[in-house]
Amino acid sequence: MKKRLAIVGGGWAGVAAALRGLEAGAEVHLFEMAGQLGGRARSLSVSQADEPRLDNGQHIMIGAYTHSLALMRSLGLKPEDLLLRRPLQLRYPDRAGLHLPPGAALPAFVRAVLALRHWRWRDRLALLAASSLWALRGFRCAPDISVAQLCAGLPPPVMQELIAPLCVAALNTPAEAASASVFLRVLHDALFSGPGSADLLLPRRPLSELLAEPAQRQLLAAGATLHLNHTVRQLDRKGQGWSVDGEHFDAVLLACSSRSAADLARAHAPAWAERCAALQFQPIITVYLRSPGSRLAAPMLALGEGPEAPAQFVFDLGQLGHAPELFAFVVSGAAPWVERGLPATAEACIAQASDQLHWASPPTLLRALAEKRATFACTPGLQRPASSIAERLAAAGDYIAGPYPATLEGAVRSGEEALALLRPVLTA
Known part of the structure; x- marks a missing residue:
């Protein structure tokens, strides 16, 4: 009989763990509080057919992200088609x-x-x-x-x-x-990891098409059960395994946010939960501007940042195969601008765009988005929580202890490593 595995959270870490869980022969149940997979690297829903499909933030990858690229290939995807590779x-x-x-x-x-x-x-x-x-x-x-x-x-x-x-x-x-x-x-x-490791990989397609949507199709085809729009409220010890909202599982992998993971694990591993809850976070703001007839000198440009110039980078989404004449301005480490508010940030980005770039027509605001807990604050001496929580209970996510900051690669590696911890249980 297959061992039952519950994965709480359907971001890149949870998706990676679910796919590896299927490979281990487990009966996989994936719980996701949102109506779609992808976590903080997802595309937004559209209300009209002619509306451009925006992402919740502008993510990039690099050539050294070998685990992420391998996971995409395992889904039958071709990274060379989905990502623009540039030195x-x-x-x-x-x-x-x-x-x-x-x-x-x-x-x-x-x-x-x-x-x-x-x-x-x-x-x-x-x-x-x-x-x-x-x-x-x-x-x-x-x-x-x-x-x-x-x-x-x-x-x-x-x-x-x-x-x-x-x-x-x-x-x-x-x-x-x-x-x-x-x-x-x-x-x-x-x-220094070899030729091409520093190459920038810029998404040519909406983020959800890079992993979440193909993974969902493969998970369903392989017999996994997806519980979308389901917020897990209760995690209890039950015999040798665990109970998730009253349903028994042989092993559980928490791939949700650090705050949710801390709440679920607190009664079973208070020290782990305390370290998890102590993490601080940094926001990212993305401002989407339109400018008919305009094109930047390259798909991605660095910008001069200053007290009234919030964005560090701008992406020409038309050159990347997205909606033409659409530009994404990215404000990382955006805590001061979150305090000033999205309208003020958008106005400052428009002024910065007008000052630093050349436009065929004045740029106008399409949408401004804030991911307030985009990444953990990667500060000196930070002690991040471990992947192992308790017997048959593990955690995954870009905030889990590892060599990388909060990146897509860190999330994928964490999901795979957490599943490896549980593999002996799932294959016994």
């Missing part, structure tokens, strides 16, 4: 930024830094010296220092045009408050 380039509207050429990682990085002609020689050499020191130390540092402290000796252009945007893009936490050890791990895996 890492931080291009600004008025100047070229860092652009990694093809080839071996170390020589490519050196050539890319030396090619930054608008930097002084001392700026370029300072970055090369610092990165060489990080490499000699194995891209490791004390766990309690920030990115700003790690880079304290670097010149302002290096911090403003490279370190700060890379940090907020990868960790969704400003350099002054971001963990240097996690930042170095991301740099290592992106820049």
Whole structure:
């Protein structure tokens, strides 16, 4: 008889765990509080046929996200068709930024830094010296220092045009408050994990088509039971297994938000729940603008951020195969702007767009969205909860302890690793 597995949460971690659970021969039941899978990486519903399908935020991947890409391929998807692959380039509207050429990682990085002609020689050499020191130390540092402290000796252009945007893009936490050890791990895996590991993978299709919707079809076809619009309220110990809202399971995997996981696990693992509940979060705001007849110089551009210029990046969605003449401005580490409100943020983005970019027609607001708990705040010395909670009870999610910040890859890896913890139970 198949062992019964309950997975609470249908984001990328829960989906990855569910697919691996089926491979282990389990009877999989997936509980999701929303009406669709995908979690915080999903597409929004549309009310009219001609309305563009927007995402709840602009996600990107990199070539080093091997588990995510493999999971997509296991669903019969072709990442090369769904994702626009480009060498890492931080291009600004008025100047070229860092652009990694093809080839071996170390020589490519050196050539890319030396090619930054608008930097002084001392700026370029300072970055090369610092990165060489990080490499000699194995891209490791004390766990309690920030990115700003790690880079304290670097010149302002290096911090403003490279370190700060890379940090907020990868960790969704400003350099002054971001963990240097996690930042170095991301740099290592992106820049020095082999050819193409730093490539940017920009979605050509709505986010839900990259994983959630194909996964839902495969889960249903394989006999999994999906409980959509179902918020799990009660988790109880029952014999050797667990009871989820009164229904017995041999094992349970919590792939829901950290807050929900803490509430469900508190009676069974109070120390784990306390660590979970202690996590702080950073928001992301996405502002969608229209501009008929306009096209950016590249599908993705870095922007100059400032007190009245909130966005760090802009995406030309028309160039990515989405709705034409539609542009997504992304505000990471957006806590100050959440306090100011979405109308003020949208107005500031329009002003920033008008000031920093060239338009065929004045940009106008289509929609502004805030994901207030987009990622955990990846701060120095942060102790994240472990995947193992109790016997036959595990957790998955981008906030679970691991080498990566809150990324799609971190979520997928966490889901697969949590399922591996439960596999002996499911295959016994």
